[in-house]
Amino acid sequence: MADKNIARYVLRILVITYLFFLVGWPVWLIVHNTFADGLDALHDALTSPTVVFSLKLTLAVAVQAVLINTIFGVGISLLLVRYEFPGKRALSALIDLPLSVSPVVVGLALILVYGPRDGWFGVWLHEHGFNIIFSTTGIILATTFISLPLVIREIVPVLTERGIDEEQAASSLGASPAQAFFRVTLPAIKWALVYGMVLTFARALGEFGAVKIVSGNLEGRTQTATLLVEQKYQDFEQSTAYATAFLLAAVAVACIAVVTILRSHTESASAKRGTS
Incomplete structure (x- = not known):
């Protein structure tokens, strides 16, 4: 002993x-x-127009990526769990691709598809006034791609564990598919859904590689907070770089705290279902 x-x-x-x-x-x-230079220096760094724009852009991109991945994540999760179809395993494997491929590769792939000069669809889109690469749209697209699996991989196990008995019971009582989803399925997966959304938000805030490739890193136009940290550090504006990095780290810690709380809720709900 x-x-x-x-x-x-x-x-x-x-x-x-x-x-x-x-x-x-x-x-x-x-x-x-x-905090080496005091709170005044921190305040000045975080309130400069360049930093404020990059933070607003990062927040807007993260929120839109979360919304897109939430809607499609729930739909894809239901498709994978509730239905059998040819290529189901291939689709499930394809969903994990963003986690295994380098973000830089993702950014390059998006340029090859949506680039305004020689992209497969980018030339046509550019001719009709739609620019994806080197714009906010491209940043949202890259961020959404990188964080795609997070919501799905949280919801699928919960749906698989619960089965379809409750949905079938609701349908037999006259509930429409929409009513069964909002009154039975959604409450059952709510903690897993919120858990995946928080992870997606944290992942979107910290994305660097893919965003740098597709954004062009244009100050005041397509420069996110992570790109700003790199530029300010290289330009020897250390206080701004440290202040922005600290803010991103603080948000990440807050997301970890939320995830820990949500995990306890999920485990408690699972334990109650197991004992009932």
């Missing part, structure tokens, strides 16, 4: 040390450098 206790404590120390040097120390350095 003594040897097991010693091994357990040594393992804990190693894990804590590993996490400190990998996560804790870098984050602490960002916080330290953010």
Whole structure:
């Protein structure tokens, strides 16, 4: 028993040390450098027109990506769980593609498809006055693609676990498909849905590679917060870079806290269903 206790404590120390040097120390350095020049410098950095525009753009893109992935995520989840069709496994595997492909590759692929000069659809769209690449639309498209699987992979297990008995019972009592969805299916998946939405929002806020490729990084036009951090750091405007990075990190921590709370709700709901 003594040897097991010693091994357990040594393992804990190693894990804590590993996490400190990998996560804790870098984050602490960002916080330290953010407040190194005082609150006035932090306020001035975050209220500059360039930073305010990039933050507003990032928030708008993240919200729209969450809305798009929520609507299509619920639909695709129902399709994968409730129906059998040829190519179902291929579709399920394709959904995980954004998680395995480099975001830079995603951005390049979008340029090849929607580029205004030689893109498959981009030339036609450009001729008719629609520009996707180097615009806000392209940023939303890239961010939506990168965060596509997050909502789906949270909803599918819940739908699979619950089955279709309750929906069938509602239909037998005269409920329409829409009524069955909003009164039976949606309440059953609400925590998983919100959980996936929070993860999607956090992922959208921090996207860099794909956004940099498709946006052009035009200051005051298509520059998101992550791109601003890189540019300001390279331009030796350290206070602005640290302040923006700190704000993004704070939002990420808040998302982690929300996800932890939602996870407890989901586990509690699952435990109640298991005991009932």
